[in-house]
Amino acid sequence: MVSEPLLSHDRIVAPGASPDRWLPFLHGVFGAGRNWGSIARRLVRARPEWGALLVDLRLHGGSRSAAPPHTIGAAAADVQRLVETLGITVPAILGHSFGGKVALEYARAHGAQIEQVWVIDSTPAAGPPGGSAWRMLEALRRVPATFPTREAAVRAIEAEGFETGVAQWVSTNLEPADGGYRWRLDLDGIEALLRDFFRTDLWSVLEDPPGGAQIHVVKATESSVLSEDACARIEEIGRRTGRVHLHRLAGGHWLNADNPDGVLDLLVRSL
Secondary structure (H helix, E strand, O other): OOOOOOOOEEEEOOOOOOOOEEEEEEOOOOOOHHHHHHHHHHHHHHOOOEEEEEEOOOOEOOEOOOOOOOOHHHHHHHHHHHHHHHOOOOOEEEEEOHHHHHHHHHHHHOHHHOOEEEEEOOOOOOOOOOHHHHHHHHHHHHOOOEEOOHHHHHHHHHHOOOOHHHHHHHHHHEEEEOOEEEEOOOHHHHHHHHHHHHHOOOHHHHHOOOOOOEEEEEEEOOOOOOOHHHHHHHHHHHHHHOOEEEEEEOOOOOHHHHOHHHHHHHHHHHO
């Protein structure tokens, strides 16, 4: 039996530091570990006892060889296999959007090792497919598969109703081909990941945090990913357990770009 390839990743440490605690950063759909590179570099400078592990989840970035099934559980198992192979200690894990649910599943499966879970503008709830990632998937199925220039791809995504910054960000998923560019995305595989994201309910991880874990849920105030009903439920769980915390940060869904100082401050104070 052929083993799955390890996830592509980068290790970030402060100059001269030899950290004994590592924080994996798990990105959202259509992203990559490097999306969190700036925050990671600032974090390890402020807290040099920590190292940052920037992970490309399956079918993203440099991790494009994963075999199905493409599920939240498989994505979490990929991360665990990477951690075990690197031989590092991971007392905390952070996930944004799709990566937030992967982080919760990782904690559920490996809770004895986890002290903190950071869920950045992601919901533990199941629900029908929707939201910006689902709209982007639909847009990528409509636009051409190849483009003469990156700018042409950006214009095509803008024409689908996305802002320029988002269109430029998703264009990082292009690769050179035949004098132009093509998407390097497995859209069927990503759809499978998204469908599993929407059908997976992980409220149980918040209701009964594994081991002694503290769970920090960060809501972006200008995002609708976490409804007010969900926020109220998180706060009620926090009052009951003392181990689940809701933080509200100004900004949209991509808090790593909209409010990096706020995210960094939370991590530096709480890790």
